[in-house]
Amino acid sequence: MKKNIFLIVVLLGVACVLPFLVSNYRTFQLTLVLVYAIALLGLNILTGYSGQISLGHGAFYALGAYCAAILMDKAGLPYWATLPAAGAVCFVAGFLFGLPALRLEGLYLALATFALGVAMPQLLKYHHLEKWTGGVQGIVIPKPEAPFGLPLNADQWLYFFTLAVMLAMFLLGWNLLRGRVGRALTAIRDHAIAAEAMGVHNALYKSTAFGVSALYTGVAGALGAIAVQFVAPDSFNIFLSIVFLVGIVVGGLASISGALYGALFIQFVPNIADEISKAAPWAVFGIFMIGFVYLMPTGVAGAVRLLLARRKSP
């Protein structure tokens, strides 16, 4: 335990120093990693812990992004105030979507969420919503500057802001998952009937898990929109949802740190793939994916755990 805390503190130290060592562009990329990590943790709560597969989390990410963009663009809200709003909207949306999804198990749920992911970009183009969403043109939002005269540029400030939000969200997630709620979710995943027999309210837990998961992803979407300074329907196609699922599987299912590894994977591996081959970047990406899953069947988080355990045992 002590060792773990020491490790986390060292990692935090590195995270705080990094933006001063690398270029603004890299800082921007790292910000995106943090954003994806929050989204992946959200998906992991749903898929990793409670065993409900979602192929449509890009839709909640989009919802959060649009909440932030519309509130900033139309209502003139400051960027930080949009995060709770995006989270709340996504929680409600996720909870409501979770209710009918209760009747759907496994693959059927995957299909239902897939439909949501596919439909989202078209819903965003819907012309009665165009007043707010800007239609296909999307919404351009300004970049936040560092407040209180801090000696940081816009990229560095956004990085630290995102880091703070991420830490808070991870801490909340950790608290939620290590206690009763986490055990109840895992029980539902492993054996729903047994869980019910033990007095777990399956329906409530499952739809709440959906809501919380959407909340995390929505907050990530809002942060992502602020970092990229632009939202448009084409930013949130079905590939985004699939990439999220890839992220949690590669990072490690039912693992909090896995979200971070997964985020690093989905941020950087496509770029590496593009540099290896212009002709077939997705094929190279696929090879990476197969390689990771084959070499680390429990995800990067599982492999790290195994490595630490082996070092301890002799």
Next chain:
Amino acid sequence: MRLHFFIGLLAASVALPALAQKKYDPGASDREIKIGNTNPYSGPASAYGTIGKSIAAYFKMVNDQGGINGRKVTFISYDDSYSPPKTVEMARKLVEQDEVLFVFQTLGTPSNTAIHQYMNMKKVPQMHVATGATKWNDPKGHPWTMGWQPSYQSEAKIYAAHLLKTKPNAKIAVLYQNDDYGKDYLKGLHDGLGDKKSMIVKEVSYEVSDPTVDSQIVQLQASGADVFFNITTPKFAAMAIRKAYDIGWKPTQYLNNVSIGVKSVLEPAGLEKSVGLITLGYLKEPNDKQFQNDPAIVKWREFMKKYYPDGSLIDNLNVYGYSVGETIAQVLRQCGDNLTRENVMRQAASMKSFRVDTLLPGVNIATSAQDFAPIEAGQLQRFDGKEWVRFGEVMGK
């Protein structure tokens, strides 16, 4: 006296090279010009990726022939999967890490919108973007961004002008895609008709998600219109042409340039059903029989064989890539040794009727400080059941 003259001459000869002093911004040097680009090599729009590849092949040819003013061109192109956030990331990489002189032919309306502010804030040229939206021609608001192909609006205006001349009492029916592209066209049509806007008797839209446009075509026929403006993307264009023919509606049909592919649109619609369609062309179609022995297309085919052997010889996107390559090479030649971002923009904005020979005869590249729309002309052509037959004058600027 004589001595003075000599000293003067000497001074002048020293001063001359100083006048032609080399000036560089990041991305340019005595030996190299770095150009950045994003293209969808993967994802749903990856059919467009061939544009990036043909441009890369073009610069390979340029470098083999000695480069531009003695400098080699390094063309850095990244995959953005047609996803705007990825375009932002890649544009930042190009500007901040690779330090390119400018970005060129970034593809897609949403992708370019995403980096529009950024490029203008950074004062790095966003050159000859690969989209037909009208907003790229905004020298005052966005002096670092420039389009290339005819904008949707200017194309629609040409149709309107032709219609007013040939059929001033027409009743017009319009089918358009309900997004920024369709609306851009529609605005051009309205502007082109001016106070004759009442000629339009019916406007119907469709969503990209609609399975067919059958009911729209029936509605348009019922309006009694005798002219049909078909503002649709390839799949819907084919369906609209077929349906109109099948229900016996025989209006004069204008088809937008987006959907003029013989193989991709007219064949699926039925060649005999496509006879009489009118459209505007600006590029030479590599499939068109009339250009089989055209020197420019022959040269292009040789270029393809040598530098881009994997590329398709019937895909006109590869002609497009070659043509934009010719344009930017000319801009860089004009820049001479003054390779600053400001000068790149200034030279791109002072093209006086530059001729790219893969463009249709009479269609030239022309820009000025107030006009950031390089191509604004084209020639009308009518489909005769086999190929597009050009007629009339080159219209537009």
